[in-house]
Amino acid sequence: MMNTTAWIFWALLSAVFAALTAIFAKIGIQGVDSDFATLIRTVVILFALAAFVWMTGKWVNPLTLSGKTLSFLILSGLATGASWVCYFRALKIGEASKVAPVDKLSVVLVAIFAFVFLAERPSPGAWLGIAMVGAGVVVIALNS
Structure with missing residues (x-):
């Protein structure tokens, strides 16, 4: 895979994992404080990345490394x-199908x-796409 297009592969995988994050988190935070759930998630990430x-x-x-x-x-x-x-708190009280798209206002x-x-x-053209993402977030948020 050429370096000029490799970023697309990794970005798409990131999107898949981000989507799974929302689903797994929504299921996992039932019956537990969202901040504590975030701590558990962070510890898992720490160990997984350290091993990797x-x-x-x-x-x-x-x-x-430089300062x-x-x-x-x-x-x-x-x-x-x-x-x-913030994301876990929003998932705790909101629907994953609404929280995740609003989070993508990022x-x-x-x-x-x-x-x-x-x-x-x-x-x-990129600005048009960016504006469309913003408009989509507004539509989702207003139809909650």
């Missing part, structure tokens, strides 16, 4: 944790943030 990184020989000493890299990875981790806590926000902070310039 170790088995594939990708472990490096994190202290050898900028570490800082932004820490910020990313904090944002991920906040996202998961697609619109990523495009805006990437434009502002990373100087990325999506094509007009």
Whole structure:
């Protein structure tokens, strides 16, 4: 698979796993606090990723990373944790078929943030698609 299209494969797998995450989480949080459920999920991810990184020989000493890299990875981790806590709370009280699409408003926000902070310039067609995602989220949210 060429590097120029490999991202599509991994992005599609990410979407499949994200969809399964919503379904498994909705079933799993019944009868348990959503924050505690998020903790269990996080511990599982920690062990699974640690095993994966170790088995594939990708472990490096994190202290050898630059301060900028570490800082932004820490910020990313904090944002991920906040996202998961909010997502699980929303799943606890809402329907997975509505929570997950609204969560995908992140697609619109990523495009805006990437434009502002990373100087990325999506094509007009891409902006149309991004706007359609946003409109879809509004339709789902208003028809709850």
